[in-house]
Amino acid sequence: MTGEMMGKEIETAARMLRRSRKAIALTGAGAGTESGIPDFRGKNGLWSRFDPFEYGTLGAFRQNPEKVWHMLRELLPFADCGPNKGHLAMAGLEELGLLRGVITQNIDGLHQKAGSRCVIEFHGNFFTFTCPKCGTREPLSRVRQMTMPPRCLVCADILKPDVIFFDEQIAPRVLLETESLVHEADLLLVAGTSCEVAPASFIPAQVLRQGGVVVEINLAPVLREVAAVSIAGGFSTTMEKLLLRVAKEPL
Incomplete structure (x- = not known):
């Protein structure tokens, strides 16, 4: 144009x-x-390095949250943009x-x-995280201070970011x-x-x-x-x- x-x-x-x-x-x-x-779907986006069916579904998170957090931790620096x-x-x-x-x-x-x-x-957003087990919510500032993967301070379950995964409503x-x-x-x-x-x-x-x-x-x-x-x-x-x-x- x-x-x-x-x-x-x-x-x-x-x-x-x-x-x-x-x-x-x-x-x-x-x-x-x-x-x-970066665009997740772009040439150098997350989905070019992480299979979205292995890392981007709620089912994958429930089955192996530690594995999914290997991908999620790469999003943390972008919160400062x-x-x-x-x-x-x-x-x-x-x-x-x-x-x-x-x-x-x-x-x-x-x-x-x-x-x-x-x-x-x-x-959703990547600024709050919720415990799938007890519902406790933590802000990004506190999650950043935790050892990865971040765990709930109440019940020790692994926290999930408040984003919508592919198979999530x-x-x-x-x-x-x-x-x-x-x-x-x-x-x-x-x-x-x-x-x-x-x-x-x-x-x-x-x-x-x-x-x-x-x-x-x-x-x-x-x-x-x-x-x-x-x-x-x-x-x-x-x-x-x-x-x-x-x-x-x-x-």
Whole structure:
């Protein structure tokens, strides 16, 4: 995409955001890569080194939590990553009253660090850990001080991060919050996600069915056939440009 064409697409997207009344966003791994967090499915991602069926399922964790923690411990340093300009831009859209909330498939907490207030963590997060046996919950700060794999201070069972494994159901509360946000949306901003993982992948179709529009920002757009605007660009730079253009649009 040429710079001129991209500029026109951003201008169109900005105009649509200004005209919308109930815009929401859906983000994925592409939002975090520019903060230094590798895409799990990418060339050097976790799943290139750890078989997701051996390390990424709840069944695998229950059967051999020590083994799964060999993979999980590699995620600990990424908790220190900071938000990029894309996260800050999304928080800026919310501050302007143009974005009602963000549904993120990421577990990195970067939207909250950037200042976004309404964030639904569809796949949980890596900042709290729960004991499968007694339910005791520990924060990341305490888990980092423990010998790996971290064990519950109450019953000594191995702690599980509050993330959703592949064969694990999305929490009912999260599904209800998501449905409430999506149900009234008139615009969905899809950024940094290929929309391949269900059930989050169904969100664009739901917004379209109820008469809303989809605006996409991806390095390699995947929703061109259904999106009103598909912008081929990185999350950080494109979101920053979009926020600047939105600020210039008349109310």
